[in-house]
Amino acid sequence: MKTIAVIGAGTMGNGIAHVFAQKDFKVNLIDVSSNALEKGISTISKNLDRMIAKGTSTEEEKANTLTNISTCTSLKDGVTNVDLVVEAASENIDIKLGIFKELEACCAEKTILATNTSSISITQIASATKRPDKVIGMHFMNPVPIMKLVEIIRGYSTSDETTTAIMGLSKQLDKTPTEVNDYPGFVANRILMPMINEAIETLHHGVAGILEIDTVMKLGMAHPMGPLQLADFIGLDVCLSILNVMYDGLKNPKYAPSPLLVNMVMAGKLGVKSGEGFYDYSGNKKAEKISAQFIKG
Incomplete structure (x- = not known):
């Protein structure tokens, strides 16, 4: 070729x-x-x-x-x-x-x-x-x-x-x-997306804040970046699309996307690509500031 x-x-x-x-x-x-x-x-x-x-x-x-x-x-x-x-x-x-x-x-x-x-x-x-x-x-x-x-x-x-x-x-x-x-999500996303979705649910239910969740996964599990920062990097719309494909294809409720993820995508908060997701990227592309919507929350 x-x-x-x-x-x-x-x-x-x-x-x-x-x-x-x-x-x-x-x-x-x-x-x-x-x-x-x-x-x-x-x-x-x-x-x-x-x-x-x-x-x-x-x-x-x-x-x-x-x-x-x-x-x-x-x-x-x-x-x-x-x-x-x-x-x-x-x-x-x-x-x-x-x-x-x-x-x-x-x-x-x-x-x-x-x-x-x-x-x-x-x-x-x-x-x-x-x-x-x-x-x-x-x-x-x-x-x-x-x-x-x-x-x-x-x-x-x-x-x-x-x-x-x-x-x-x-x-x-x-x-x-x-x-x-050839199964929905293949290997990478079948494992990764439920983890990201669970991190969003953890935030949604008030178990911990954005920085706290990402810090636990980075320092406790040796991940190079936290799941919420990673979701912003991938694009929250992409995460939602993948979860929907797995939920529709596998008919298992564990793949149902978090309501918080759904709402953020509907609001146009897609992560790095839109300038705001869980973090604020208006100044640069580093996740240095929590998004204003979560500061208010």
């Missing part, structure tokens, strides 16, 4: 484009919004600058990485004759089914279709195509340039050949691919 198309220039999409381009793959970064594409390239450039400052990259490698990325607002133009498509659009089944239906019509027969979904059924996504054997989950962790894990999820009809190819490709990116089965 030499040519990759990445659909979606948001946090995950630009990170995926970054790691492929850095390993000298030719990448078409696709988004319907030209502004999103500009922001995505800017983010990649800033992340490369951080790597240069840390001594893990060079100006020459940065220039080469950026040269390897082309941007496109047309899905059809961006996926023609590529070896692999990695879809990193919103965590919404209807959006993903629409994209994969279009990919089936636009992509060459050889093209493998991967999705970066963090919870939605690969088998269901593959049903929008006539090549379910070539559809696979390739769930990168955030931030993509730093995190080593890639969950590789086989749908019901995903072939051994496709799985082997994607496992090998992940290793070419210096990632650690881990094969899991």
